[in-house]
Amino acid sequence: MSDDGWAPALAHDELAEGRAIAVDVGDSKVLLYRAGERIFAIGNRCTHQGAPLHRGPVKGLGARPTITCPAHGSVFALEDGAVMRGPARAPVPGFEVRVEAGMIELRAKG
Secondary structure (H helix, E strand, C coil), X not given: CCCCCCEEEEEHHHCCECCCEEEEECCEXXXXXXXXXXXXXXXXXXXXXXXXHHHCCEECCCCCCEXXXXXXXXXXECCCCCEEECCCCCCCCEEEEEEECCEEEEEECC
16 A cells, blocks of 8 residues: 555456456455446445445446445445445445556545
8 A cells, every 4th residue: 555545456457347346455345346437446345244245236327326235235326335225324435546557546535
């Protein structure tokens, strides 16, 4: 991780369009998703019971795309990890995303 909090996550060309994947960045399990030029990064574990979010469906690639937990149906915003529908009550962490020299880098929002 750099002094300003950015950490490498994955080579940009390894992130396929329209497919959620899980990566480890430091101590964080992170979901990455690419829709065109936009790359989203949120915590990969549902705050309800810890199911891996990258296995759930992504919907609404308009203004506020979401991912649905495959276990119990909680819905989270890909932009910031906000809970859009329960049973989860707590958001998952959100990450800032940038691409530097072909590498996707993340920094915790906060």
